């Protein structure tokens with residue numbers, strides 16, 4: 018039997034041991050090599066001159082030979098203006114990429130000896146990069162789609178015996194009883210529970226054998242409805258593809274829109290006899306659920322898109338080695354430029370808005386132009 022990839026030595030091409038062996042300058046050169054693909058040539062962020070610029074050793078900065086602009090290896094990228102030493106920054110990056118279900122800001126703060134807010138800002142910036150720079154190609158072939166509810170409070174567990182409407186009325190009409198009060202507050206309570214609940218939609222493209230998911234695209238909606246579902250699919254799935262979903266009516270019109278739609282009835286089975294299922298979408302929700310229950314403990318609607326995207330990235334890069342993941346993440350960080358959502362977080366600046374499907378499409382369109 019061949020060895021599982023996650024157990025192989027190839028996966029461990031970069032670890033905490035390598036960082037511990039580094040000096041602060043080595044760590045800085047690690048970032049420089051990933052940014053400029055060179056150890057001795059830098060690109061001035063001001064005038065764009067590629068040269069072996071003057072190095073100011075004490076400040077770990079370069080001075081441009083043409084415009085005399087001073088810059089560091091993180092100038093003009095998401096980590097612009099960071100206060101962490103390069104070694105710690107690299108360690109934080111390693112922790113982020115190697116955690117299976119993500120890492121909470123508190124845990125990162127304990128491991129690195131930094132404030133939880135610093136860790137949250139660091140991780141927030143990485144998630145911003147993932148949301149904005151994620152590669153979202155047009156999916157084709159077999160695609161699994163579904164929507165899962167996240168955030169808010171868990172709904173009340175199912176009762177063993179359904180009470181009849183007459184019994185409900187009898188309880189409501191019981192004058193002065195505590196039960197009456199409880200029942201009157203019930204709908205209010207449910208509204209409150211739902212207020213912070215959102216739906217994460219997921220599209221997962223399967224490989225040629227139809228066994229593994231190779232690409233994951235996510236978005237967030239307020240409810241699982243036809244308008245959002247169709248708009249999401251229309252944008253990211255090629256016409257003529259086969260889409261598998263559950264029996265939710267939100268997807269029932271897909272056959273008329275140029276897709277081949279197949280549905281599995283979850284009330285009966287998880288996989289039809291002819292192999293139709295949407296288990297890769299369920300698998301994604303299982304991971305995201307574990308992140309919600311085990312790592313973050315709470316996901317507010319404001320940041321649900323960020324967390325969903327983070328998990329989508331973790332799923333898609335699961336067969337990469339540690340160094341490959343860090344390289345890809347740094348490439349996206351360099352491409353993204355300054356952080357828009359997390360700069361000035363310490364001064365009280367907050368993004369505030371949640372990112373729903375329409376916002377995501379707008380972000381994508383603005384970056385393409």
Ligand SMILES: [Zn+2]
Pocket residue numbers: 061062063064065066081082083084085086
């Ligand atoms: Zn310059």
